[in-house]
Amino acid sequence: MKRIWIAIVKLCGWRLRLPEPGSRPELERCVFAVAPHTAAADFLVGAAYLWSLGVNGKVFIKKEFFRWPLGPVLRRLGAISIDRGNRKNGMVEAAVREFAKGQGLAIAITPEGTRKPTRRWKRGFWEIAHQAGVPIVPACLDFGHKEIRIEEAIYTTDDYEADLQRVRRCFRASMAKHPENFIELDEK
Numbered sequence: 001m002k003r004i005w006i007a008i009v010k011l012c013g014w015r016l017r018l019p020e021p022g023s024r025p026e027l028e029r030c031v032f033a034v035a036p037h038t039a040a041a042d043f044l045v046g047a048a049y050l051w052s053l054g055v056n057g058k059v060f061i062k063k064e065f066f067r068w069p070l071g072p073v074l075r076r077l078g079a080i081s082i083d084r085g086n087r088k089n090g091m092v093e094a095a096v097r098e099f100a101k102g103q104g105l106a107i108a109i110t111p112e113g114t115r116k117p118t119r120r121w122k123r124g125f126w127e128i129a130h131q132a133g134v135p136i137v138p139a140c141l142d143f144g145h146k147e148i149r150i151e152e153a154i155y156t157t158d159d160y161e162a163d164l165q166r167v168r169r170c171f172r173a174s175m176a177k178h179p180e181n182f183i184e185l186d187e188k
Helices: 002-011 041-053 070-076 091-100 124-132 160-168
Strands: 029-035 057-062 079-082 105-109 136-142 147-150
Touching: 002 041, 029 041, 029 124, 041 057, 041 105, 041 136, 041 147, 070 079, 091 105, 091 124, 105 124, 124 136, 124 160, 136 160
Parallel strands: 029 105, 029 136, 057 079, 057 105
Antiparallel strands: 136 147
16 A cells, blocks of 8 residues: 555655665654645655655654544554644653664654644654654655655754754745745744
């Protein structure tokens, strides 16, 4: 099923620029910060890229998408249901426990947490990376060029705001499927 999905994304004109095998070992254990997130199609393209990397990739998706008939398909593809309305949903702790097992794991999260315009990104992606001691890897969905680019890994410090700015600088509204729904870092 994953191979078919990857083929469809490529047939739609997307270029999946993959690093040379072994050249980016941090991709085996990281949190992918995927943005801009302005359309449901972001998952379709992002998942194809994650699977093309050949890593043990998991994607957090809001629980509302897990109703039948989509739910069983998403679970089979490695998606994890998340209750965004519950701040005590255990997402961070569960992800940190998975990383603690020492196996390869790459979790893809859309830090915006919504496809609507938002200035405030969700903190969970940073908390997972920081507590698990793994890097954040910005993954840029560029609909204008139909490609996904991964930026240099960002290792967290104890300064969340500074780290968040470093991550957000990687993304531009011009990359988004719906640019009007992405608020860039330097917009006030």
